[in-house]
Amino acid sequence: MEKIRSIEQLDGLRDRLGLKQGAVTRSLTFCAGTGCRAYGSMDVVEAFRKELKKRGLSRKVAVKTTGCHGFCERGPMVLISPEGIFYEQVAGKDVPEIVEKTILNHEVIDRLLYKDPKTGEPVPKEADIPFYRLQNRLLLGENLLIDPTSIEDYIARGGYRALAKALKQMRPEQIIDEVERSGLRGRGGGGFPTGRKWRSCREAEGEIKYVICNADEGDPGAYMDRSLLEGNPHMILEGMIIGAYAIGAQQGYIYVRNEYPLAVDHASQALKAARRHGFLGEDILGSGFTFDVKITRGGGAFVCGESTALMASLEGRPGEPRAKYVHTVDRGLFDMPTNLNNVESWANIPRIVLDGADSFAKLGTKGSKGTKIFSLVGKINNTGLVEVPMGMRLREIIFDIGGGIPDGKRFKAVQTGGPSGGCLPEERLDLRVDFDELAAAGSMMGSGGMIVMDEDNCMVDVARYFVTFLEEESCGKCTPCREGLRRMKEILTDICEGRGQKDAVEQLERLGRAMKAASLCELGRTAANPVLTTIRYFRDEYEAHITKKKCPAFVCRKLVHYSINPKKCVGCQACARACPAHCISGGKKKVHVIDQDRCIHCGSCFDACKFDAVKRK
Amino acid sequence: MATQTVNRILRRYGNDPTDIIAILQDVQQAYRYLPRDVMETLSARLDIPLSRIYHLATFFRAFSLEPRGKHELQVCLGTACHVRGAPRILEALERRLKIKAGQTTSDLEITLETVNCVGACALGPVVVVDGNARGKLNPQRAERLLEPILPEAAPKRSKAKRPPAKAKRSGAPGKKKAPARKAKKKSTVGKAASSAAARPARAGKKVVAGKRAGKRTAKKAKR
Ligand SMILES: Cc1cc2nc3c(=O)[nH]c(=O)nc-3n(C[C@H](O)[C@H](O)[C@H](O)COP(=O)(O)O)c2cc1C
Numbered sequence: 001m002e003k004i005r006s007i008e009q010l011d012g013l014r015d016r017l018g019l020k021q022g023a024v025t026r027s028l029t030f031c032a033g034t035g036c037r038a039y040g041s042m043d044v045v046e047a048f049r050k051e052l053k054k055r056g057l058s059r060k061v062a063v064k065t066t067g068c069h070g071f072c073e074r075g076p077m078v079l080i081s082p083e084g085i086f087y088e089q090v091a092g093k094d095v096p097e098i099v100e101k102t103i104l105n106h107e108v109i110d111r112l113l114y115k116d117p118k119t120g121e122p123v124p125k126e127a128d129i130p131f132y133r134l135q136n137r138l139l140l141g142e143n144l145l146i147d148p149t150s151i152e153d154y155i156a157r158g159g160y161r162a163l164a165k166a167l168k169q170m171r172p173e174q175i176i177d178e179v180e181r182s183g184l185r186g187r188g189g190g191g192f193p194t195g196r197k198w199r200s201c202r203e204a205e206g207e208i209k210y211v212i213c214n215a216d217e218g219d220p221g222a223y224m225d226r227s228l229l230e231g232n233p234h235m236i237l238e239g240m241i242i243g244a245y246a247i248g249a250q251q252g253y254i255y256v257r258n259e260y261p262l263a264v265d266h267a268s269q270a271l272k273a274a275r276r277h278g279f280l281g282e283d284i285l286g287s288g289f290t291f292d293v294k295i296t297r298g299g300g301a302f303v304c305g306e307s308t309a310l311m312a313s314l315e316g317r318p319g320e321p322r323a324k325y326v327h328t329v330d331r332g333l334f335d336m337p338t339n340l341n342n343v344e345s346w347a348n349i350p351r352i353v354l355d356g357a358d359s360f361a362k363l364g365t366k367g368s369k370g371t372k373i374f375s376l377v378g379k380i381n382n383t384g385l386v387e388v389p390m391g392m393r394l395r396e397i398i399f400d401i402g403g404g405i406p407d408g409k410r411f412k413a414v415q416t417g418g419p420s421g422g423c424l425p426e427e428r429l430d431l432r433v434d435f436d437e438l439a440a441a442g443s444m445m446g447s448g449g450m451i452v453m454d455e456d457n458c459m460v461d462v463a464r465y466f467v468t469f470l471e472e473e474s475c476g477k478c479t480p481c482r483e484g485l486r487r488m489k490e491i492l493t494d495i496c497e498g499r500g501q502k503d504a505v506e507q508l509e510r511l512g513r514a515m516k517a518a519s520l521c522e523l524g525r526t527a528a529n530p531v532l533t534t535i536r537y538f539r540d541e542y543e544a545h546i547t548k549k550k551c552p553a554f555v556c557r558k559l560v561h562y563s564i565n566p567k568k569c570v571g572c573q574a575c576a577r578a579c580p581a582h583c584i585s586g587g588k589k590k591v592h593v594i595d596q597d598r599c600i601h602c603g604s605c606f607d608a609c610k611f612d613a614v615k616r617k
Numbered sequence: 618m619a620t621q622t623v624n625r626i627l628r629r630y631g632n633d634p635t636d637i638i639a640i641l642q643d644v645q646q647a648y649r650y651l652p653r654d655v656m657e658t659l660s661a662r663l664d665i666p667l668s669r670i671y672h673l674a675t676f677f678r679a680f681s682l683e684p685r686g687k688h689e690l691q692v693c694l695g696t697a698c699h700v701r702g703a704p705r706i707l708e709a710l711e712r713r714l715k716i717k718a719g720q721t722t723s724d725l726e727i728t729l730e731t732v733n734c735v736g737a738c739a740l741g742p743v744v745v746v747d748g749n750a751r752g753k754l755n756p757q758r759a760e761r762l763l764e765p766i767l768p769e770a771a772p773k774r775s776k777a778k779r780p781p782a783k784a785k786r787s788g789a790p791g792k793k794k795a796p797a798r799k800a801k802k803k804s805t806v807g808k809a810a811s812s813a814a815a816r817p818a819r820a821g822k823k824v825v826a827g828k829r830a831g832k833r834t835a836k837k838a839k840r
Contacts (some may be wrong), residue, residue: 035737038750072739209652217788220695223736258679259735261748299638302733317669318676377697377738384739415696432668451696465699469733475676498628578757602705604756 003278005286007164008587010155011422017156029079029144033068033227034262040091041076047095048078048420054267060499061103067231069265070385071131073322074114079126079144086126089111098391112465117381123402132381134401134417136363138371139347140387149264151273154234160279167244167287175246176202180356183369188214188305188342188448189420190522191368195452197339201329202247204337210247212333213240214310215256215263216332217332217385218302219418220469221313222449224373224385225343229256229263232347233270237293241279244291249341252293255310258300265296280284302419302473306430306521307332307340310474319473321521342447344373368434372448376402379409379454393418395429398452407452413537419473422533423459432552442533443456444526458555459538460545466530474523480523484515486532505535507593537575557601564605567592568613574603575614621821622647622660634663641673641680649685675826684719688766692744692759699740705740707731709756713763727766770839 004010030036030045045065052058059227069077074260075405078374080102087098087109087589094112101107113122123129135480146153154160166175180195184494201209213236217225229236240252256264271293282290296314303309303321311333313319332338348370350359360371368390374397377383381403388397394414398404405411413423416433422443424431431437435445453462471485501507512528520524535542544550551559564575564584571589576582594605606614626643630636637659646657651674660667674680692707711717714729721728737743740752746762754762 009796034735034750037738038737038740038743038752073738109642217736218733219700220734221738223734223738226736247699259732284682296639299642300679300680300732301677308621313638316635316665318672375738377741378700383697385838449696451700457700462700465696469645469694471731530756580709602708607755 004160005278007161010160010164010285014155014158014161017152021156025082026060027062027064027081028103029064029066029069029081031069031075031077033072033143033230033259035068035072035221036075037092037262038079044078044090044092044095045074047092051095051099054614055099055104057099057103064147066146066225067148068140068146068385070137070140070227070387071129071382072384075380084125084127086124086129086477088114088271107129118204126585127606128157131386131401131403134396135387136371136389137387138351139228139232139235139344140373140385141275142235143227144230148231148233151234151270151277154232155277158354159234159350160238160277162354163238163241163279164285166245166353167285167289172202172246172248173423175242177247179349179352180357182348182352183361183364183367184345184352185358185368185435185502186342187344187348187372188449189416189417189444191285191445193589194341194345197329197341198243199449200327201337203250204330206337207253207374208334208336209247210248210333210336210338211240211244211247211252212310212314212338213252213254213343213346214305214307214340215254215260215267215343216261216298216310217257217304217343218305218473219447219449221377221451222375222407222418222447224375224448226257226260226263227385228343228347228373229254230260233263233267234274235350236343236346237267237270237274238279239346240293241274241284241291242349242353243339243341243346245289245338249339250291252291253314254293254295254315254335256295256297258297264295264297271295286532292575301475302469303475303521303523306523310520318475320477321523323520344448358506365432365434365436367436368573372433372445374448374450376450376452378415378451379405379457380452381406388436391432392431393429394424394431397433397450398429402452403465405454406454409456411452412455412457413453413459413462414450415443415453415462416449418445418530419451419470420444420522420529421446421449421535423453423462424533425537428537435507442529442536444529456555457554458496458551458553459534459541460492460495460551461553461555462487463531463534464496467492467527470523470527474527478518478520478524480515481520481578484511484519484524485527487511488528491530496543496544496551497558498549498556500542503547505539505542508532508535523581540578555602557603559597560601560603562594562599562601562603563596564592564594564607565613565615565616568611570611570613572611573606574610578604578608580604623655623679627659627662634665637663637665637670638673638677641670641677645680649681650681684721684725684728686726688727688747689745690725690727690729690762691732691735692718692729693733693737693741694731694736695736695738695741695745697734697738698743698777700731701741703742705756706744706754710744710763713760714767727763 005458015429030041032041052061078087078090096542101109110122115122137234184194185191186194192390211215215225215229244252254267259397262497280292298304301319304313306321307328309319309321326337364370371387371389372389373385376386387403413425415423428441438445459535469489473490474481474485476482508531512532515528516525554560569591576584581598583598584592606616626640630640656670660670662670694703714730718729718731739748742754743752744759
């Protein structure tokens, strides 16, 4: 492969690739992200390849596998072009029928279409499905169009055009101005203005400078970074190369979570392809600029997402944060000026450079521009990744795009911002989601996780979950975080197990204040947020646990008691069979009885009973 | 043979001590744990104090100081899985395997651990079996995941399918189950005796993943 050295050459290649792709009249696009793969999407793809081959259609119909489409609830899915037909939950057995009817005879198979839950009407086209229609998928939309292992696909979509523009037509300061003017704020959690960070790093003194892409994505329940890196690695790489040029960095790193093998694979392939084409390495695009990128896998520690901890682990040291009297843009990795940005932040760069700051800043609110990807998960009908302009109301995201709560249950809370974020109740559903509004409500943007909870979730248990998570992930270096979390966990465990003291809530609040004031890094400073917001919005649940020794949601097992209603029990033995403690007695057609001394309160009998005979209290 | 593997890994990274974490990751992958003699070799060859290698080995969850099982079960405890009932899945697997999260059966067949989110939230609750994510689980379905990797689990299923009656009621659990259980119990014991790292997890009773347990020990020691 000959290296590309000029804009004309790049444009020429793009046009040739575009023509070639345009020549393919029909194509089948499959989501092959981690989620859909777990549903077995690759088997479906294989089945299609075989079927097409059998019918001699292999050359006429292109089969393409892409990254995550975002509508994870409905996988495995296939998009049939040019019609734009969307089939959901496709299985291997549907394949011959799809080829026969839809590919050959242009018939739509109703059974496989998405049905609008409100009207029950099938929706043939992907573009008309409310989940997609109400979004603004500037970043994620590309995932559907690109095979992440093909640099040609990316170039055909205009990829690396922004890099060419930056290197050939812009000075580094101009790029930084443009990014600053766009109002882009970091998508990794803090929301720090990206342009300002770049400028500080550019102005910092140092022979060598580094740029890093933070793909550690430690927030449980968030997976947009993985989907971007997995689905469109070149977009992130292009952003990084532009950033490195603007800042004056020679070396870049992508720090990826160990749990994301597919993302590592796709990013590695992207690096190789970019080197072959002359987008990485020496004298990039003939501009004289030299830059390369290395991928590093994380070791599975949440705290390594924090900037100084991440850099420590890149240097081969344990990932413990340091105090930031000196910023990392001045002295970061190997004590050199270092610019760290999140995956999604980098992904926004090419478009800002290509289309200009104004087109980016058109979307969003006063203080938060552009779009943001959220992972809408938990008790929600349309689990998936959604990309919306900043400022959309929580209610629209959860109910219009997300399709509301499954099984007719009642919404209770939405948790945003990961372990440093907070839980927002129903009264806050009209909040417009951006950095500042979330912070004002006591929560955080974080990386964009949105975990929806319903009436069956206990908020004290959720607070305990996050505190347990953080207690284990705290690196242990500073006392307020290490000890504070440990005490919080003890107090919350006591509450969940019926030993809560009268002043437990005040104790938690006091600890939270101390941790906020005195911890070394943001992990400890924000760790109390899940506790403080649940106290703020769901104090009654704490009180029920502490004073009445009851868990209103029946989650905290020590506070839940199961018994069998003799009037309803038909003696079917389903509960006895399900009971892992073997503590339910009573023969066939006889009323069953739970031995309370041996009961482990696991709830298996409650789930197993089809006659509503197991009572919980 | 051992040194050959280590040499190959070191060559891959040009003997660069800043790549120590990546090197340890490759060692972990090759041996399914970090053998002490390998850590000593690395310490000498890369001129890194053994104490620092040990610090890394106990800090990061990806590393294990004892051999992991042939099969790895990772129960996702991410938030989305948690609110959909992941803790009960973990409990069911712990009960079935008679080991706690973070431990390995004594026959070195299965390691049970927890992860903080595999990013397959739509499928929650998720368990990753030898790298393949399995979703939409409940405790029963999760136990069934063991069938292909745990030969003794097979009879249990057929039993579950049978009309339940006597086995359960007799109080003494089904005969078919008995041997399996005994086998597993042995494994727990073996484990507890051999594994210092696992001890805090056991003492704590609550769910604690393996290397996390290791990490804790280290942290405690630090204090
Ligand atoms: C405990 C902790 C964990 C973090 N985890 C991540 C992470 O997984 N991904 C990420 O991009 N940023 C994470 N951050 C934020 C980073 O420290 C940093 O602010 C961010 O990567 C900067 O990029 P941005 O300006 O583009 O947002 C974390 C911060 C803390 C305190």
